[in-house]
Amino acid sequence: MVQIRTYYKYSMNTMTLTAQLVLKSGEVFYGEVPVHQEHISFGEVVFNTGMVGYVEALTDPSYAGQILVFTYPLIGNYGVSSSQSWESEKIHVRGAVFSELSPYYSNYSSQFSLARWLTDQKIPYMTGVDTRALTKCLRTKGVEPGAIAPMNAKLDHFENFDAINWVEEVSIKEPQYYGSGDKLIIAIDCGMKENILRSLLRYPVRVKRVPFDYDFTHEKFDGVFISNGPGDPVRCQKTITIIRKAMALHKPAFGICLGTQLMALAAGAKTYKLPFGHRSHNQPCLHLMTNRCYLTSQNHGYAVDEASLSSDWRVTFRNLNDQSVAGIEHHSLPFFSVQFHPEAAPGPEDTQWLFQKFFDAICVSSGTPEVS
Ligand SMILES: NC(=O)CC[C@H](N)C(=O)O
Numbered sequence: 074m075v076q077i078r079t080y081y082k083y084s085m086n087t088m089t090l091t092a093q094l095v096l097k098s099g100e101v102f103y104g105e106v107p108v109h110q111e112h113i114s115f116g117e118v119v120f121n122t123g124m125v126g127y128v129e130a131l132t133d134p135s136y137a138g139q140i141l142v143f144t145y146p147l148i149g150n151y152g153v154s155s156s157q158s159w160e161s162e163k164i165h166v167r168g169a170v171f172s173e174l175s176p177y178y179s180n181y182s183s184q185f186s187l188a189r190w191l192t193d194q195k196i197p198y199m200t201g202v203d204t205r206a207l208t209k210c211l212r213t214k215g216v217e218p219g220a221i222a223p224m225n226a227k228l229d230h231f232e233n234f235d236a237i238n239w240v241e242e243v244s245i246k247e248p249q250y251y252g253s254g255d256k257l258i259i260a261i262d263c264g265m266k267e268n269i270l271r272s273l274l275r276y277p278v279r280v281k282r283v284p285f286d287y288d289f290t291h292e293k294f295d296g297v298f299i300s301n302g303p304g305d306p307v308r309c310q311k312t313i314t315i316i317r318k319a320m321a322l323h324k325p326a327f328g329i330c331l332g333t334q335l336m337a338l339a340a341g342a343k344t345y346k347l348p349f350g351h352r353s354h355n356q357p358c359l360h361l362m363t364n365r366c367y368l369t370s371q372n373h374g375y376a377v378d379e380a381s382l383s384s385d386w387r388v389t390f391r392n393l394n395d396q397s398v399a400g401i402e403h404h405s406l407p408f409f410s411v412q413f414h415p416e417a418a419p420g421p422e423d424t425q426w427l428f429q430k431f432f433d434a435i436c437v438s439s440g441t442p443e444v445s
Pocket residue numbers: 135300301302303304305306329330331332372373374375376
C-alpha cells in the first residue's frame with residue numbers, strides 16, 4: 074500500500090483588515106488583523122528576539138498584561154502542539170505582533186496553526202508589521218504601553234501596567250501537591266512555568282505549590298522555591314513578607330526570575346526597571362565563580378540593583394550584554410537565585426544543574442546524604 078505523507082499543513086489565510094499598533098509615545102505601526110478582531114487591546118509592548126519557542130513564550134504567565142512582539146521574521150511554521158507542552162493552561166499575553174505569521178505549519182506533534190490557536194483563545198494579534206522598526210523604537214525609547222486597534226480608533230488613555238498586581242491574577246488559587254519523595258519543597262507560585270515543576274519533580278521530592286499570599290512558615294518543609302511571574306516585583310509585598318519570614322528559618326531557598334527580585338527585596342535590596350528588558354534564549358551570563366559563560370533563556374523587565382545588596386550577599390552571575398545582575402547568593406546561608414530560566418522551555422538547558430544544587434542544599438540542610 075502506498076503511504077501518502079503530508080509534509081505541510083496549510084491553515085487558510087483569514088480575511089484581514091488594516092489595523093494600527095499605537096505606542097503611548099505617539100508612534101504608530103501598521104499591519105493587519107483578522108476581520109473579526111474589532112476591539113482595542115491594550116498592553117505593555119515588549120519584544121522577544123527568540124527564533125523559536127513561541128508556544129512556551131505565549132503560555133508563560135510572566136507575559137501577563139503584555140503585547141508581545143516577535144522579532145524573528147517568520148513565526149508559526151511548526152504549529153502548536155497539545156497542551157502538555159505548554160507552560161500553563163492558556164495564553165497570557167494581551168496581544169501578539171508578527172512580521173509574517175506562517176500559514177504553513179509542519180511538525181510531528183503539531184495539532185493546529187498558531188493563527189487558529191490565537192483565535193480560539195481570543196488573543197488579538199497583528200501581522201505584516203515592520204517589527205524591526207518597532208523593535209528599534211522600543212530599544213531607543215524603552216518598553217511602553219500601547220494598543221492593537223482598528224484604524225479609526227482614537228487612543229488617548231493608556232493604563233499604567235506597572236501599577237497592577239499581575240501576580241494576583243496568575244497565581245494558583247489553592248495549594249496543590251505533586252510528587253511523592255521524602256523532601257518537601259514549598260513552591261511559591263507567582264505565575265510558575267510548568268517546566269519548573271517538571272524540573273523540580275525529577276528529584277525525589279514532594280512539591281506543595283502555594284498561592285502568592287499563602288503563609289507556610291508555620292508548616293514543616295525542607296526548602297522554598299520562588300517562581301517567575303509577571304509585573305513589577307515591588308507590587309508583591311505580601312509575598313516579600315512571607316519570603317522574609319521563611320528566610321529567617323534558614324531553610325534552602327531558590328528563586329527564578331521574579332523569584333530573584335523577590336528574594337533580593339526580602340533581603341532589603343532594591344529592584345529597578347530595565348529600559349527594554351531581556352527577552353530571548355541566548356542571553357550570555359558569566360558565572361563569576363568559575364568564569365564560565367552560559368547561554369540563558371530570559372524574560373524579564375526588572376533587575377536587582379547591585380549597589381543595594383547588603384554585604385551578606387554576592388552576585389553570582391552577570392548578564393554580559395549590559396552587566397546587570399543575573400544571579401545572587403547569600404554568603405553563609407543556603408539562599409540563591411537566578412534572573413534567567415534554568416528550566417529553559419524554551420531555550421538552552423545549560424544551567425539545569427541549578428536544580429541539582431537546590432536539591433543538594435536541601436539534603437545537606439535536612440541532614441540526609443546527597444543523592445546525585
Ligand atoms: N519571568 C519573570 O519572572 C519576569 C519577572 C518580572 N515580572 C520582570 O519582568 O522582570
